[in-house]
Amino acid sequence: xxxxxxxxxxxxxxxxxxxxxxxxxxxxxxxxxxxxxxxxxxxxxxxxxxxxxxxxxxxxxxxxxxxxxxxxx
Numbered sequence: 001x002x003x004x005x006x007x008x009x010x011x012x013x014x015x016x017x018x019x020x021x022x023x024x025x026x027x028x029x030x031x032x033x034x035x036x037x038x039x040x041x042x043x044x045x046x047x048x049x050x051x052x053x054x055x056x057x058x059x060x061x062x063x064x065x066x067x068x069x070x071x072x073x
Contacts, residue, residue, distance in 0.1 A: 009067065018060055026053045 005017060013021070029049050033040035040049055 013064060018057075018064060022053065022057045022060065025056060029053065 003012070005013075005021075008017075026049065029052060030040045033045060033049070038045060040046065
């Protein structure tokens with residue numbers, strides 16, 4: 001049986017699925033900024049979004065790699 005994206009653990013995601021999750025996360029951040037009444041496309045907010053997305057993407061990659069290493073042991 002094939003698991004859906006939401007049923008998988010971090011270490012089971014492919015690199016394409018991780019990349020797709022990062023895009024969706026960035027889009028959610030943009031919607032959050034809009035909901036809070038801020039323009040996400042000002043240079044300052046754009047830089048904040050890029051930093052948050054980059055840091056969370058790096059965290060996801062590290063978590064997935066760590067989980068894969070632990071499963072191999």
